Amino acid sequence: MALYEYRCDQDGEFEVNRPLGTAPESVACPVCGTEARRVFSVAMVRCGSRPAVFAAIERAEKTRYEPQVVTSVPSAGAKRPVRMAQMTPALARLPRP
Numbered sequence: 781m782a783l784y785e786y787r788c789d790q791d792g793e794f795e796v797n798r799p800l801g802t803a804p805e806s807v808a809c810p811v812c813g814t815e816a817r818r819v820f821s822v823a824m825v826r827c828g829s830r831p832a833v834f835a836a837i838e839r840a841e842k843t844r845y846e847p848q849v850v851t852s853v854p855s856a857g858a859k860r861p862v863r864m865a866q867m868t869p870a871l872a873r874l875p876r877p
């Protein structure tokens with residue numbers, strides 16, 4: 781389970797406890813009943829408290845609603861392809877044809 785934050789324009793922020801990954805984009809405000817939009821923050825997971833875990837969950841959740849989109853072609857010609865022998869030192873010791 782995780783706590784998800786929502787913000788009502790009139791009543792401010794409130795939290796909803798739901799299973800991980802099931803938070804809707806908006807829920808009804810418990811005070812006035814109007815739609816409250818989700819606020820992205822570090823999820824409060826019960827099974828852990830490490831910042832790295834929070835950051836990973838936050839990043840994964842955010843990509844569901846705000847995916848990073850490539851807007852340009854990567855620059856060409858700057859990098860040479862890496863050969864397998866360079867990545868694996870053991871292959872460099874093998875005899876060459």
Ligand SMILES: [Zn+2]
Nearest residue numbers: 788791809812
């Ligand atoms: Zn409200």
